[in-house]
Amino acid sequence: MQSTRYKSxxxxxxxxxxxxxxxxxxxPILKLVIGILGFSYIIYVLFKIEKIKIEIEKNINWKAFWKSTIIKLLIIMVITSLFVWFTxxxxxxxxxxxxxxLWVLILLFYSLFSVYPQELLYRTFFFKRYEHLFKNEKLFIFINALLFSLTHLFFKNTLVLLLTFIGGILFAITFKKSKSTLLVSIEHSIYGCWLFTVGMGNMLGFPS
Incomplete structure (x- = not known):
């Protein structure tokens, strides 16, 4: 399970x-079964093969994280607010x-039960299993973001693919720097919750 061919x-x-x-x-039931089996496999590999431990990372630079995240959030807020206002x-x-x-309930459910599993899969698992397969760091981050966007293909919305690709780039960079599932999950939650709040939730599958 650790060979390059197997991982590829x-x-x-x-x-x-x-x-x-x-x-x-x-x-849909078949999609659900495939999803559950796939995620179960990932959890098995993470904990039994890769020996990952879920714990809060020590020496997190919270000040730098919040400064960077708030700056990016402000830019996102301005752009998306104008976009929704005009469209x-x-x-x-x-x-x-x-x-x-409903707004509060969806934000809590999304942050706890959607974001963390996504980051466990697309950052923790993906980086642990495949980072060494790519000699070019920028290419690896690009591929990670592209595949993160691909998983939203079922929405059949070009804007969703663009947003999730950009988000994937941001999340991959954060995880690359911090190696923290917690930090990247917080960042993901903040941006996702904002998109729902500003009025872009429908295209991302949020109930409204």
């Missing part, structure tokens, strides 16, 4: 073929203003 095939199946298959129309003004902050309980 593993990457192809988990991060290319399965996400591509989800873009096709077939029984779909009726949805600007609509869930937060009209359904505050």
């Amino acid at each position: 095939l593993e990457l192809l199946i988990i991060f290319v073929l399965i996400p591509l298959s989800f873009a096709f129309n077939y029984a 779909d003004a009726k949805n600007l902050f609509t869930v937060m203003l009209n359904k505050p309980k």
Whole structure:
């Protein structure tokens, strides 16, 4: 399971073929089964093969993390607010203003049950298993972001693919620097929650 050939095939199946298959129309229950089996395999490999331990990393530079994240968030806030204002003004902050309980509930559920599994898969697992397969660091980050975007192909929305690709670049860089699943999950949650808040949740599958 540690050979280059095995890992290359593993990457192809988990991060290319399965996400591509989800873009096709077939029984949702079958997609759910494939997803559960795939994630179970990943958890097995992480903990039994790679011996990963889930713990809060020591010596985290919280000051640098928050400074960087807030700056990026402010840029994202300005761009996305203007985008929604000019393209779909009726949805600007609509869930937060009209359904505050649903807004809070979705933010909590998304942060706890969607973001962390995604980062465990696309950053913790991906970096641990495949980083050594790529000699070029920038290419590795690009591939990681591209495959992260690919997993959103089932939304069939070009803007979603662009946003998730950009997000994938940001998250990969954060994880590369920090090696922290916690930090990258916090960053992912903040940006995702903002997109839902500003009114772009529908295209990303958020209930509204």
